[in-house]
Amino acid sequence: MVTTWRVGVDIGGTFTDIVLLGADGTVHTKKISSSVGDYARAIVEGLGQLFAETGIAGGTIEEIRHGTTVASNAILEHKGARTGLITTKGFRDVLEIRTLRMPRLYDIAWEKPPPLVERRLRRVVDERVDARGRVERQLDPAEAEAVVRDLIDEGVEAIAICLLHAYANPAHETLLAGIVRRLAPDLPLSVSSEVLPEIKEYERTSTTVINAYVMPIVARYLRALRSGLDSAGVPARLLLMQSNGGLMASEAAAARPMHIIESGPAGGVIGAQALARAKDLPDIITFDMGGTTAKAATVEGGHVARAAEYSVGAGIMVGSRLLTGAGYLLKVPAIDLAEVGAGGGSLVRVDAAGGVQVGPESAGAVPGPVCYDRGGTAPTITDANVILGYLNPHHLVGGAVTLNAARAASVFEDKVARPLGLELARAAHGAHLIAASNMIRAIRAVSTERGRDPRGFALFAFGGNGPLFACGMAEQLGMRRIVVPPSPGLFSSFGLLYADTEHHYARSFRRLTRALDLAELNAAWDALAAQARAQLAAEGFTAPTARVTRAAALHYHGQSFDLTVPVPDGPLDAAALRDLEEAFGVEHERTYGHRAGAEEPVELVSIQVVGHGLRANGRLPEHTTPARSEGAIAPRRAYFGTATGWIETPVLRRADLAAERTGPLIVEEYDATCLVLPGWRARLDDASNVLIER
Known part of the structure; x- marks a missing residue:
C-alpha cells in the first residue's frame, strides 16, 4: 500500500520551512533559505530536495497547506497593484482622514502612512443611500460609466468600490460593479458589499481597498506556485492559511486575499491549540521566535483569542488597544497576536549613550548573522548565542548552515564588548537578556495587560529560537511549565496540518x-x-x-x-x-x-x-515519528551569567529525555536548540513533547 502525504509550508523572513506528514505518522522536514523576490521557487526546490532525499513521489502528495507573507509584504513595501477607488461624493478622503487615532501620543513628528490609493485615482459618484438602505439620490448610470472609463484610461490594475451605506443597500455598488465587469472583465474588482457588508466607513473602505491592492499580487504568486508544483509533478490541492487560523482553497484566496494577509503566524498557534488540548492544558501562551520577529498569543479554555480587526504595517503590535491608528486597517477576524521586532537575526549595537540596543532591525536571510559567513558585518543575537555556547559552534540545521564562530566572536568583541568595557561572554549574555526582555513585552501584552496572570499559563515555545529563550523568559515571568513540541523550528508549518x-x-x-x-x-x-x-x-x-x-x-x-x-x-x-x-x-x-x-x-x-x-480523513495520526535521527553529541561549555559562569553542559538529543534530566542542558535538533537552565528539569511525554518544569 502506497503511503500518502500531506505538506505544510511556511515562509519566513530567513527560512522556508517544509513538513511532510505521512498517513503512517512518519514526518520529514526541510529548512531552506527563503528565495526573496520569488518565494514560490524555494517551496518547489525544497520539495524537490525532500523527494530526492526520501524517495517520495510527488504524486503521493494529497494536499499542500501554505502560510505566506506575500500579501503583507506587498503592503509593507508598497508594491501592490495600481488601484483605483470609486466612492460617494464627499467621501473621497476617507482613506486619509482615517479614524483620527494616534498610535504615539504627544509625538507631533508622527506621520500617517500614505494611502494605498493616491488621491488622483480616487473618483466619486453623486449618489446617496441612508443608514437604513433608503435611496436618497439615485446613481446616474451615465455618470457611473464615465467614472469607470476614466479609471480604466488611467491604467489602474485593480478597482475598489465602496459607497456610503452600501452594507444596507448594495444596489448602486452592484450597478458600478456590472459596468466594470462589462468594460474590463479581466480587471480585478473588490466591492465592499461583497467583501465586508458592515458599518464603519473607514474600516469598510480600508478593507475593500486592501483586498483590491493585493489581489493581482496574490493571484500572480499562486499561479506561479501552481505552475511550479505541476512542473515538479505535484498536482496536489493547494490550501492557504487565513489570518483567523482557518484554511481556504487557493481559488478563494485569490478572490479574497484580505483573509490571508497575516497567514504566516497563524499555523503555529493552531498547532499549539491542538496539542494543548491533547495534553489537557486549557490555558497556554504561545511563543514563536524566528529570525526576525517574536510573537505571542493566548489559548484560554482551549479557545484561541481572536481580534475582529487588525492593522498591517503598524510596527510592534503590543501595548494598549487605545493606541491605534498606525498601519493599514483590515476589519476581518484574525488570531490576536502581540509581536516584537526580536529574533535570531536582530542586530546588536551600542548606541550613542553607551546602551545596548537589540533590534528591531534584522540581518534577515541575506546577509544573515556574522557567523553564517555570508558577508554580514553587524553582530546579531544568533552570534551572541554561538559565543555563549548555546548553539552548535560548527553548524545549524543539521549541517546545512556552516558557522564561523571565530568571526562572530571577533566582530562581537570589536563592536559590542570593547566599547562597553566588558569581557566577551558578559557582553554576549547581556545582549541575550535584553532580547529576552524585549520579547517578554509581547507575552505581557497578551496576558497581564489583558487581565490574565501568566503564572497560570503554560508557555508553549516554538520557532527556530523560541525554545532557546523560553526557560529564561518563564523564569522572569514566574511561569512554571514549558512545552516544546516536536520539530519546534518548523512548527508553524506543522501547525498548518491541524487546521480546518x-x-x-x-x-x-x-x-x-x-x-x-x-x-x-x-x-x-x-x-x-x-x-x-x-x-x-x-x-x-x-x-x-x-x-x-x-x-x-x-x-x-x-x-x-x-x-x-x-x-x-x-x-x-x-x-x-x-x-x-x-x-x-x-x-x-x-x-x-x-x-x-x-x-x-x-x-x-x-x-x-x-x-x-472538516475533512473525513483529515485528522493527524496520534503518534508522529521524525525521520531524522541525530548521532551522539559531545558536551560543551556554556555561559549562564556572572553568578554561575561557564559550565560544562550536556548536549542531548530529544530522545535522551525519555528519562527526566535536570538542567543545565542543551537539547540539539535539526531545526532548533532548546536550552534548559539550572534549576529546571526536562522530560519527554508520550507524544514526544519536551516538558520543562521548575
Missing part, C-alpha cells in the same frame, strides 16, 4: 435587541449560513463534514465598541434573545470589569457565521 477549512461571513444588523423582528433576524442568519454552506459545498464539504457556527457582535446602546459572543444553532425566540443579552453582559464584565443594569438597552451590531469544512 473555514469561511467567515458577517453583515451589519443594527437593532436594539428588545425591538428585534425575530423573523427578520432568523432570515438574515439563514441567508449567511446558506452562503457559507454553498462555499463549502463548492470545495467538496457537505454534511457531516460541513458545519456552521454563529456569533453576534453587541454593545450597550451608545457605545462605540462591541463584543462578540457565540450564538446557539436553531431559530431564535424571545428566551434566546434574553440569553444573548446575558451572555453579552457576562463578556462585558469579563473584559471591562463591570456590566450595566438590566434596564440598560443592548444593541445588536452585526451577525456572523463561520463555515467549517
Whole structure:
C-alpha cells in the first residue's frame, strides 16, 4: 500500500520551512533559505530536495497547506497593484482622514502612512443611500460609466468600490460593479458589499481597498506556485492559511486575499491549540521566535483569542488597544497576536549613550548573522548565542548552515564588548537578556495587560529560537511549565496540518435587541449560513463534514465598541434573545470589569457565521515519528551569567529525555536548540513533547 502525504509550508523572513506528514505518522522536514523576490521557487526546490532525499513521489502528495507573507509584504513595501477607488461624493478622503487615532501620543513628528490609493485615482459618484438602505439620490448610470472609463484610461490594475451605506443597500455598488465587469472583465474588482457588508466607513473602505491592492499580487504568486508544483509533478490541492487560523482553497484566496494577509503566524498557534488540548492544558501562551520577529498569543479554555480587526504595517503590535491608528486597517477576524521586532537575526549595537540596543532591525536571510559567513558585518543575537555556547559552534540545521564562530566572536568583541568595557561572554549574555526582555513585552501584552496572570499559563515555545529563550523568559515571568513540541523550528508549518477549512461571513444588523423582528433576524442568519454552506459545498464539504457556527457582535446602546459572543444553532425566540443579552453582559464584565443594569438597552451590531469544512480523513495520526535521527553529541561549555559562569553542559538529543534530566542542558535538533537552565528539569511525554518544569 502506497503511503500518502500531506505538506505544510511556511515562509519566513530567513527560512522556508517544509513538513511532510505521512498517513503512517512518519514526518520529514526541510529548512531552506527563503528565495526573496520569488518565494514560490524555494517551496518547489525544497520539495524537490525532500523527494530526492526520501524517495517520495510527488504524486503521493494529497494536499499542500501554505502560510505566506506575500500579501503583507506587498503592503509593507508598497508594491501592490495600481488601484483605483470609486466612492460617494464627499467621501473621497476617507482613506486619509482615517479614524483620527494616534498610535504615539504627544509625538507631533508622527506621520500617517500614505494611502494605498493616491488621491488622483480616487473618483466619486453623486449618489446617496441612508443608514437604513433608503435611496436618497439615485446613481446616474451615465455618470457611473464615465467614472469607470476614466479609471480604466488611467491604467489602474485593480478597482475598489465602496459607497456610503452600501452594507444596507448594495444596489448602486452592484450597478458600478456590472459596468466594470462589462468594460474590463479581466480587471480585478473588490466591492465592499461583497467583501465586508458592515458599518464603519473607514474600516469598510480600508478593507475593500486592501483586498483590491493585493489581489493581482496574490493571484500572480499562486499561479506561479501552481505552475511550479505541476512542473515538479505535484498536482496536489493547494490550501492557504487565513489570518483567523482557518484554511481556504487557493481559488478563494485569490478572490479574497484580505483573509490571508497575516497567514504566516497563524499555523503555529493552531498547532499549539491542538496539542494543548491533547495534553489537557486549557490555558497556554504561545511563543514563536524566528529570525526576525517574536510573537505571542493566548489559548484560554482551549479557545484561541481572536481580534475582529487588525492593522498591517503598524510596527510592534503590543501595548494598549487605545493606541491605534498606525498601519493599514483590515476589519476581518484574525488570531490576536502581540509581536516584537526580536529574533535570531536582530542586530546588536551600542548606541550613542553607551546602551545596548537589540533590534528591531534584522540581518534577515541575506546577509544573515556574522557567523553564517555570508558577508554580514553587524553582530546579531544568533552570534551572541554561538559565543555563549548555546548553539552548535560548527553548524545549524543539521549541517546545512556552516558557522564561523571565530568571526562572530571577533566582530562581537570589536563592536559590542570593547566599547562597553566588558569581557566577551558578559557582553554576549547581556545582549541575550535584553532580547529576552524585549520579547517578554509581547507575552505581557497578551496576558497581564489583558487581565490574565501568566503564572497560570503554560508557555508553549516554538520557532527556530523560541525554545532557546523560553526557560529564561518563564523564569522572569514566574511561569512554571514549558512545552516544546516536536520539530519546534518548523512548527508553524506543522501547525498548518491541524487546521480546518473555514469561511467567515458577517453583515451589519443594527437593532436594539428588545425591538428585534425575530423573523427578520432568523432570515438574515439563514441567508449567511446558506452562503457559507454553498462555499463549502463548492470545495467538496457537505454534511457531516460541513458545519456552521454563529456569533453576534453587541454593545450597550451608545457605545462605540462591541463584543462578540457565540450564538446557539436553531431559530431564535424571545428566551434566546434574553440569553444573548446575558451572555453579552457576562463578556462585558469579563473584559471591562463591570456590566450595566438590566434596564440598560443592548444593541445588536452585526451577525456572523463561520463555515467549517472538516475533512473525513483529515485528522493527524496520534503518534508522529521524525525521520531524522541525530548521532551522539559531545558536551560543551556554556555561559549562564556572572553568578554561575561557564559550565560544562550536556548536549542531548530529544530522545535522551525519555528519562527526566535536570538542567543545565542543551537539547540539539535539526531545526532548533532548546536550552534548559539550572534549576529546571526536562522530560519527554508520550507524544514526544519536551516538558520543562521548575
